[in-house]
Amino acid sequence: MSDLTGPALLSDPLRTKGTAFTEPERAEHGLRGLLPYAVTSLDEQVRRSWGQIDRQADDLQRYVYLRSLQDRNEALFYAVLAHDVPTALPLVYTPTVAEGCKHFSELWQRPRGLYLSWPHRDQLVEMVRNRPRKDVDVIVVTDGQRILGIGDQGVGGMGIPVGKLSLYTLIGGIDPARTLPVLLDVGTDNTDLLDDPFYLGWRHRRIDDDDYFAFVDAFVEAVRAELPEVLLQWEDFATPHAAPILERHRDRLLTFNDDIQGTAAVALGALHGASEVAGAPLKEQQVVMVGAGSAGIGVLDMVRQEMVDEGLSDAQARARCWVLDVDGLLTTDRDDLAEDQRAFAHDPADVESWGTHGTPQLTDVVENLRVGVLLGLSTAQGAFTEEIVRTMAAKVDRPIIFPLSNPTANAEARPADLDAWTDGKVLVATGSPFPPLHRDGADVPVAQCNNVYVFPAVGLAVTSARANRVTDAMMRAAARALGDASPALEDAKAPLLPAWADVRDVADGIALAVARQAVADGVAPDASDDDLRTAIRDTRWTPGY
Ligand SMILES: NC(=O)C1=CN([C@@H]2O[C@H](COP(=O)(O)OP(=O)(O)OC[C@H]3O[C@@H](n4cnc5c(N)ncnc54)[C@H](O)[C@@H]3O)[C@@H](O)[C@H]2O)C=CC1
Ligand SMILES: CC(=O)C(=O)O
Numbered sequence: 319m320s321d322l323t324g325p326a327l328l329s330d331p332l333r334t335k336g337t338a339f340t341e342p343e344r345a346e347h348g349l350r351g352l353l354p355y356a357v358t359s360l361d362e363q364v365r366r367s368w369g370q371i372d373r374q375a376d377d378l379q380r381y382v383y384l385r386s387l388q389d390r391n392e393a394l395f396y397a398v399l400a401h402d403v404p405t406a407l408p409l410v411y412t413p414t415v416a417e418g419c420k421h422f423s424e425l426w427q428r429p430r431g432l433y434l435s436w437p438h439r440d441q442l443v444e445m446v447r448n449r450p451r452k453d454v455d456v457i458v459v460t461d462g463q464r465i466l467g468i469g470d471q472g473v474g475g476m477g478i479p480v481g482k483l484s485l486y487t488l489i490g491g492i493d494p495a496r497t498l499p500v501l502l503d504v505g506t507d508n509t510d511l512l513d514d515p516f517y518l519g520w521r522h523r524r525i526d527d528d529d530y531f532a533f534v535d536a537f538v539e540a541v542r543a544e545l546p547e548v549l550l551q552w553e554d555f556a557t558p559h560a561a562p563i564l565e566r567h568r569d570r571l572l573t574f575n576d577d578i579q580g581t582a583a584v585a586l587g588a589l590h591g592a593s594e595v596a597g598a599p600l601k602e603q604q605v606v607m608v609g610a611g612s613a614g615i616g617v618l619d620m621v622r623q624e625m626v627d628e629g630l631s632d633a634q635a636r637a638r639c640w641v642l643d644v645d646g647l648l649t650t651d652r653d654d655l656a657e658d659q660r661a662f663a664h665d666p667a668d669v670e671s672w673g674t675h676g677t678p679q680l681t682d683v684v685e686n687l688r689v690g691v692l693l694g695l696s697t698a699q700g701a702f703t704e705e706i707v708r709t710m711a712a713k714v715d716r717p718i719i720f721p722l723s724n725p726t727a728n729a730e731a732r733p734a735d736l737d738a739w740t741d742g743k744v745l746v747a748t749g750s751p752f753p754p755l756h757r758d759g760a761d762v763p764v765a766q767c768n769n770v771y772v773f774p775a776v777g778l779a780v781t782s783a784r785a786n787r788v789t790d791a792m793m794r795a796a797a798r799a800l801g802d803a804s805p806a807l808e809d810a811k812a813p814l815l816p817a818w819a820d821v822r823d824v825a826d827g828i829a830l831a832v833a834r835q836a837v838a839d840g841v842a843p844d845a846s847d848d849d850l851r852t853a854i855r856d857t858r859w860t861p862g863y
């Protein structure tokens with residue numbers, strides 16, 4: 319079992335079994351007298367833990383309980399999550415993790431992962447070498463600047479890498495001992511945090527520009543030197559940094575940006591089922607994206623690729639994609655657009671006949687176009703108003719509307735409202751969990767179109783196949799495999815994405831598709847489907863003693 323004995327073994331979260339240590343184990347490892355008499359099973363421990371979860375006062379307390387259980391006994395933590403995935407997910411992930419990030423410093427209990435702070439920038443290699451667990455398959459790194467839709471959380475952003483990695487394990491079967499959450503602390507511009515006496519991060523305005531990118535480069539070099547085969551996932555970086563960092567490093571190591579690429583793959587997957595039910599391929603739709611951040615542009619770019627695969631030219635595909643930011647429609651006469659946004663901007667001549675004064679807004683877009691697909695990655699709560707939705711729904715049989723912003727409070731609309739405003743015709747998916755819709759006397763779950771369907775499977779794929787890069791084609795393969803698993807393909811009334819109860823099997827299917835694509839792209843060693851299936855099965859860690 320291990321060379322640890324007595325209290326050291328009991329308090330090692332990766333090795334302890336708590337009250338499940340058997341009598342012979344207690345004798346062998348010097349545990350006699352350190353535990354109450356009864357020996358319990360993992361199953362009994364799980365049931366006791368759920369009882370304790372239920373007794374907590376609110377979801378934030380449930381999050382705190384689960385985080386401390388994770389720090390105490392990882393096998394039990396994952397067994398608890400696996401016991402009831404639909405209930406556990408909103409507690410360790412969106413929306414509750416947002417509260418965990420906001421209150422990070424005040425709730426602090428124990429360290430986990432690596433905190434790499436700007437003042438220690440000359441010791442990055444040493445700090446990466448100090449990582450708590452030497453062999454690592456997956457790193458999730460953030461700088462805390464754009465956490466979900468709640469903005470700059472500084473060091474509190476660490477809640478996101480910790481939460482995402484717990485889902486790499488729960489859903490993708492990555493061994494928790496081989497995961498590493500990382501927080502790059504380059505300061506914060508959140509004045510509440512700067513004024514908070516408990517704030518645990520570097521109390522300083524954010525470092526930006528060349529200094530910032532040099533720090534990130536130095537971090538990547540330290541990772542390449544220490545962990546050359548690790549999967550490095552970028553998470554919740556602000557838009558001005560997200561795509562440039564990805565472009566700079568994507569051909570140098572095994573890496574991807576979850577908000578850009580993972581979100582695109584899950585959105586495409588959900589659109590597959592929705593398009594089937596709506597009876598129209600994407601290439602025949604006008605697609606409107608509200609939100610021109612890295613997530614919105616990332617999704618739209620995969621939508622464009624899909625339209626091209628369906629037979630449109632690149633120009634024809636772009637002509638069917640419309641993006642709005644906080645100021646309105648992106649048009650080429652605007653001088654405030656980044657290059658990747660400009661690629662989706664329309665010529666003002668395209669909208670001249672609308673007769674709009676100033677920059678067209680979403681109401682103008684839905685009035686003047688026959689919009690079939692409306693996507694929200696804007697952080698703007700309620701941006702899909704009744705008027706907008708009713709105008710859209712009057713023109714198409716089955717409007718496809720995805721309010722994808724997180725956490726729940728940031729959603730562009732609530733599914734129940736969308737359902738009412740479209741007389742039950744809407745095909746809906748949201749970023750955070752919502753209660754089921756009541757249709758024809760039955761409860762229909764609302765698909766949660768969140769990158770959690772994709773990133774754990776990508777981690778499982780690249781770890782099993784020993785890939786050294788994440789290609790665009792691998793992310794497209796993930797999207798297709800997820801899309802093919804949509805329950806709506808079998809039953810038009812079913813949700814657009816698989817049930818949480820099936821999410822691990824679905825992840826295995828996505829992992830196989832992604833691994834196969836990695837081999838085809840020459841970024842993983844040659845392997846047959848059987849080899850890959852075996853590797854995926856052997857890689858998958860499941861909680862147990
Ligand atoms: N469902 C999922 O899996 C994912 C959801 N997200 C969510 O997407 C949201 C955006 O993320 P980023 O692109 O990184 O953020 P960002 O802050 O860089 O971009 C937000 C964009 O929305 C625009 N915007 C803000 N208010 C608006 C309004 N009232 N009307 C129109 N546009 C408006 C902004 O101008 C900007 O272009 C966040 O809430 C995040 O949680 C992000 C990744 C995955
Ligand atoms: C889900 C996610 O990655 C986000 O909201 O940022």
Ligand SMILES: [Mg+2]
Nearest residue numbers: 466553554577
């Ligand atoms: Mg994110």
